[in-house]
Amino acid sequence: MAEYQQDVQTNEIAFCWSGKKIFVSTGEGRVKILSYPDLQPVFQRQWEEKPLTLNGHTSSCLSVALQPSARYLASGGSDSIIALWDTKDWICQRTLIDMTGPVRSISFTWDGMYIVGGSDEGNGLEIAHVETGEYVHSVKTQAPSPVVAWHPTKYQLAYTDLGGLKIIGVDGDRKHSS
DSSP: OOOOOOSSOEEEEEEOTTSSEEEEEETTSEEEEEETTTOOBOOOOTTOSSOOEEEOOSSOEEEEEEOTTSSEEEEEETTSOEEEEETTTOOEEEEEOOOOSOEEEEEEOTTSSEEEEEESSSSEEEEEETTTOOEEEEEEOSSOBOOEEEOSSSSEEEEEETTEEEEEEOOTTSOOOO
């Protein structure tokens, strides 16, 4: 449809749920908030010359995801950090620092209660409670898992492991035999 040149490296893009804004993770460790489809900065603080960007990483920001309730935006960086931004005031509420290696993907559960990040280093995934930042479960993997995704309506997590796909979780629909 259209092509837009950016002034910095773009790593990942996520739409807001209304489709009127996009969040762009950049090579300079920031997240840009742009209108869609014209890709203009959405927020400008009166006392600053430049448009508002979310500065949450000491190096490249690689991934971005919006919580299903749209209360938080998560950004993941090559600094092994996931930052959780409150979407009302765009202030970082907490950082999750137990990642091993660059955060290549981020996924929220369907209800927005939990978050997980994927990395191309380490052998495991750490699942955290979004509101508290507390780590609630570790998933041991045989190899790094750079790609993660929660099921849209269940507590089931899909992730890559040794080049394959694995899915784990709680299946409330499955009938158990006695």
